[in-house]
Amino acid sequence: xxxxxxxxxxxxxxxxxxxxxxxxxxxxxxxxxxxxxxxxxxxxxxxxxxxxxxxxxxxxxxxxxxxxxxxxxxxxxxxxxxxxxxxxxxxxxxxxxxxxxxxxxxxxxxxxxxxxxxxxxxxxxxxxxxxxxxxxxxxxxxxxxxxxxxxxxxxxxxxxxxxxxxxxxxxxxxxxxxxxxxxxxxxxxxxxxxxxxxxxxxxxxxxxxxxxxxxxxxxxxxxxxxxxxxxxxxxxxxxxxxxxxxxxxxxxxxxxxxxxxxxxxxxxxxxxxxxxxxxxxxxxxxxxxxxxxxxxxxxxxxxxxxxxxxxxxxxxxxxxxxxx
Amino acid sequence: xxxxxxxxxxxxxxxxxxxxxxxxxxxxxxxxxxxxxxxxxxxxxxxxxxxxxxxxxxxxxxxxxxxxxxxxxxxxxxxxxxxxxxxxxxxxxxxxxxxxxxxxxxxxxxxxxxxxxxxxxxxxxxxxxxxxxxxxxxxxxxxxxxxxxxxxxxxxxxxxxxxxxxxxxxxxxxxxxxxxxxxxxxxxxxxxxxxxxxxxxxxxxxxxxxxxxxxxxxxxxxxxxxxxxxxxxxxxxxxxxxxxxxxxxxxxxxxxxxxxxxxxxxxxxxxxxxxxxxxxxxxxxxxxxxxxxxxxxxxxxxxxxxxxxxxxxxxxxxxxxxxxxxxxxxxx
Numbered sequence: 001x002x003x004x005x006x007x008x009x010x011x012x013x014x015x016x017x018x019x020x021x022x023x024x025x026x027x028x029x030x031x032x033x034x035x036x037x038x039x040x041x042x043x044x045x046x047x048x049x050x051x052x053x054x055x056x057x058x059x060x061x062x063x064x065x066x067x068x069x070x071x072x073x074x075x076x077x078x079x080x081x082x083x084x085x086x087x088x089x090x091x092x093x094x095x096x097x098x099x100x101x102x103x104x105x106x107x108x109x110x111x112x113x114x115x116x117x118x119x120x121x122x123x124x125x126x127x128x129x130x131x132x133x134x135x136x137x138x139x140x141x142x143x144x145x146x147x148x149x150x151x152x153x154x155x156x157x158x159x160x161x162x163x164x165x166x167x168x169x170x171x172x173x174x175x176x177x178x179x180x181x182x183x184x185x186x187x188x189x190x191x192x193x194x195x196x197x198x199x200x201x202x203x204x205x206x207x208x209x210x211x212x213x214x215x216x217x218x219x220x221x222x223x224x225x226x227x228x229x230x231x232x233x234x235x236x237x238x239x240x241x242x243x244x245x246x247x248x249x250x251x252x253x254x255x256x257x258x259x260x261x262x263x264x265x266x267x268x269x270x271x272x273x274x275x276x277x278x279x280x281x282x283x284x285x286x287x288x289x290x291x292x293x294x295x296x297x298x299x300x301x302x303x304x305x306x307x308x309x310x311x312x313x314x315x316x317x318x319x320x321x322x323x324x
Numbered sequence: 325x326x327x328x329x330x331x332x333x334x335x336x337x338x339x340x341x342x343x344x345x346x347x348x349x350x351x352x353x354x355x356x357x358x359x360x361x362x363x364x365x366x367x368x369x370x371x372x373x374x375x376x377x378x379x380x381x382x383x384x385x386x387x388x389x390x391x392x393x394x395x396x397x398x399x400x401x402x403x404x405x406x407x408x409x410x411x412x413x414x415x416x417x418x419x420x421x422x423x424x425x426x427x428x429x430x431x432x433x434x435x436x437x438x439x440x441x442x443x444x445x446x447x448x449x450x451x452x453x454x455x456x457x458x459x460x461x462x463x464x465x466x467x468x469x470x471x472x473x474x475x476x477x478x479x480x481x482x483x484x485x486x487x488x489x490x491x492x493x494x495x496x497x498x499x500x501x502x503x504x505x506x507x508x509x510x511x512x513x514x515x516x517x518x519x520x521x522x523x524x525x526x527x528x529x530x531x532x533x534x535x536x537x538x539x540x541x542x543x544x545x546x547x548x549x550x551x552x553x554x555x556x557x558x559x560x561x562x563x564x565x566x567x568x569x570x571x572x573x574x575x576x577x578x579x580x581x582x583x584x585x586x587x588x589x590x591x592x593x594x595x596x597x598x599x600x601x602x603x604x605x606x607x608x609x610x611x612x613x614x615x616x617x618x619x620x621x622x623x624x625x626x627x628x629x630x631x632x633x634x635x636x637x638x639x640x641x642x643x644x645x646x647x648x649x650x651x652x653x654x655x656x
Contacts, residue, residue, distance in 0.1 A: 127383070219423040225379055226418075227438040227489070228411030237437075238426045318473040319427060 019299040027288050083285045089293045099175045100274035104258040106193040111200035119208030141202030150195050150269030173271035192270045211243035256305030260298030327353040331389035334375050343602045345371050346553045356523040358530045360544030368553035369533045373499045378406045412442040415490035419502040421482035425474035432470025435489045442493045457488040480511035499531045549573050552598050552609040559633030567648040569635035572610045
């Protein structure tokens with residue numbers, strides 16, 4: 001068990017190094033794209049160019065450049081932005097991360113609870129109008145673009161009906177830290193949570209229903225019924241528990257990519273200064289250090305989430321535990 | 325009689341119409357008796373057992389006729405009442421012990437679950453009963469086995485655990501659907517021994533469903549031969565093996581490799597394959613494959629008594645029954 005965990009950690013580290021090398025090469029060693037020119041700005045004099053080149057180490061070989069970049073990113077953490085000179089990149093991300101984590105965690109709670117409920121009810125009433133209605137609702141949820149939904153929510157709650165009793169509790173756009181004002185945090189995030197969760201409720205409830213229906217024809221479900229268990233117990237204790245394995249792996253990946261910056265559209269629409277929005281800014285300004293940092297941050301999350309999912313597998317499926 | 329089945333018919337919707345899979349099957353099962361139901365794949369033997377268990381869940385399926393268990397009618401029984409019966413008074417073991425246990429729970433937990441659903445006893449008491457049952461089924465180190473997951477056990481152990489689970493509430497009737505098919509030969513023999521011992525130790529009657537005539541000869545008191553969803557022949561196993569009345573029974577017996585004498589180059593087999601339920605002929609369903617087929621077979625033969633057997637064939641009535649077979653040894 002300890003060996004397995006250690007091996008897993010080693011793999012994780014290896015993947016992270018690989019990603020950092022790739023990202024570095026793509027942004028700093030692409031032929032024809034001289035990072036010096038980007039930093040020095042348009043029509044810069046040759047002296048300025050030379051100074052920048054020395055400062056960032058662009059006159060040294062690539063491995064040295066890579067090592068310096070990693071040092072600035074992880075050890076001294078004083079990598080500065082190209083666009084806003086002097087702005088340190090790492091603290092900027094550390095400041096944005098809690099916003100994204102708050103947004104995604106809340107949405108995840110909503111989408112897990114709702115999709116499990118919807119999937120189970122639909123599977124239990126398979127073929128009925130309830131089943132068809134719920135699955136149709138799920139499909140609608142999947143089809144609605146999140147930025148459009150966000151804009152409509154804002155339109156309704158921020159301007160048109162903001163004064164009505166229904167939406168007067170909705171604060172202005174933006175983030176309120178949990179530690180400062182828990183109630184304010186909740187109020188600021190409630191609508192973004194719901195908006196972000198809609199898509200995933202749709203996907204997850206449909207996936208879970210399909211899994212539950214497929215599991216119905218398994219021999220062990222027939223055994224469970226032959227034992228004299230109630231239909232609810234057969235479905236929940238034997239069916240749902242077994243179907244959870246797919247659900248968890250899907251959840252791990254989606255959660256990680258959202259925390260890693262995938263909630264970009266929701267963050268932009270609701271004015272939340274999260275990692276997604278930071279990535280978006282970095283990309284539109286071609287702010288290489290910031291891009292480097294956000295990509296590394298996101299990679300760390302995806303890789304860690306994968307490791308966590310693997311650990312959860314061990315808990316959920318005894319067959320994996322024995323390495324089968 | 326523990327179980328009296330009369331004209332049991334199971335029809336499933338296929339291609340927009342109800343097609344009878346099992347037609348007018350009748351038999352009885354006494355206390356401590358082992359009845360074998362034999363037939364090829366698709367003969368309706370598993371469907372018969374699922375109908376008795378009330379486990380046919382195909383939407384639109386229709387079960388008619390009568391199944392009386394201890395005098396109580398099971399066809400049309402309310403789901404809740406059926407549930408109280410299933411696992412407690414009628415238990416079932418399935419063909420493939422590999423897939424019949426839920427993979428994510430330990431074997432012991434699954435047996436405990438069945439006990440605790442039907443009886444109000446504590447977790448610890450249920451577990452001690454589980455361990456005792458596993459021990460009774462010849463499982464070595466039952467305490468440890470109860471804590472294992474299904475995939476960690478061998479096929480034989482899993483099937484023993486399955487039988488332990490089926491017997492956990494002391495059912496009066498045990499339905500065993502091809503319990504030895506997925507196991508290798510030595511384990512098969514052990515499991516059959518176990519089933520035979522059940523009537524002595526637990527007083528259970530067993531409905532043994534199989535396609536293996538050898539298993540029937542070794543285990544069953546009486547035998548029911550199904551062909552294409554219809555009863556071909558039924559009677560005491562010894563009589564049926566000594567003088568099969570239906571050509572299908574005789575053909576099945578011919579396909580058992582002989583234990584003595586010269587080895588045949590090729591075992592006789594029955595030409596053709598059984599008709600699909602939707603295209604069953606109006607007359608005798610076996611006629612297209614039967615060496616004795618003649619005009620009289622165009623009318624479906626009724627099940628008529630001939631000695632101790634009941635035979636759905638015109639030959640005995642026409643005064644030319646099949647010849648008796650030389651039975652070298654009968655262990656039953």
